[in-house]
Amino acid sequence: MGDSFVIAIDFGTAFSGYAFNITPREEKSEPHLQRWGKEYGFDSPKTPTCILFNEDETFLSFGYEAKITYKEMSREEAKKHYLFEDFKMALYSKKLNSDLKIKAANGKSMKALKVFSESLRFLKEEALRTISRNTGGERLFIASDFIWVLTVPAIWDPSAKQFMREAATQAGIITEGDEEKLVIALEPEAASIWCKKLPSEGFISEKHNAESLDQSAGTKYIVVDCGGNVSVTLMK
Structure with a gap:
């Protein structure tokens, strides 16, 4: 690909966000950092790492919308739904497999792989929609047009990093055969590279x-x- 198309997802413990670059390779790079929460009176470079599912475990919303929607529910409604906050470190020091479950705010449990993959799916689709708006709809971008960078803590062991790869695959970020388009970046190394710039x-x-x-x-x-x-x- 002649152009340097990159989408980087910072999947944080408390807050998450993404940035992208669609600048032609021969031109000066101009990364775009998405802002969040304006409809709720915020203007931040990240949104809360918070995801909401209904009682059938169907994805409803992510970030500020998920947090505020759940907060405004009645007690009975909240009991039926699944809200996950600050769940990233649930992978730390755990024996990881596809059956691992994590607890929601109301004590109900759901498979961790679904919680992570649906979070990444939201961020992926939101990034692609933003890029489409910023380019005036001149081209329909799909996930395979990009190199994807996903940050993970350096303290995670290889099984947790592999878990994130599986979640990214389920989210449609990469497909079988183009696994090289996903770069797992250690957070301290990413910070170090930024410092050098x-x-x-x-x-x-x-x-x-x-x-x-x-x-x-x-x-x-x-x-x-x-x-x-x-x-x-x-x-x-």
Whole structure:
């Protein structure tokens, strides 16, 4: 493919989001980061990692919509539904298989693979819809047009990473035969690569203390964890 088409999904413990790049390879890359929650009065680069299913285990919504919809339900309705929040680390230190179940907010259980795959399916389809809108509908993009990047914690063992691959396959992100289009990226390594892209001017070493930083009004500090090495960037 002549163009560099990439969709990166940051599937976080508390919040998730995605970014994409559809810039031709010969041009300067201009990644797009999706914003979330404007219909609810928010404007954030991520949405809560929260997914809602009905009593038949059918997907209903994800993110802010799932959280708010569940909150507004009556007690009886909430008992029938499945709301999963902050469920990503359910894979940590678990014996993973297709029968593994995780508990919803009301104590009911569902297969973890379905919870994860439906979450990824939502993010996939939302990304493709956003790209279609941003390109004026000139081309119908499908999942196989892209290289997909999915972040995972470095502390996860190989079985958890394989579990995420299976979830991505069930979500339709990749299909049999094009598995190479899914890149599993370790979160600290992704942060480290991002740090290397930032300008060297304005960085302060981790050895500086608060007194040595400019505390003048209007100064903001962005802290980036680069695989254990903390860098602080000054933003005026």
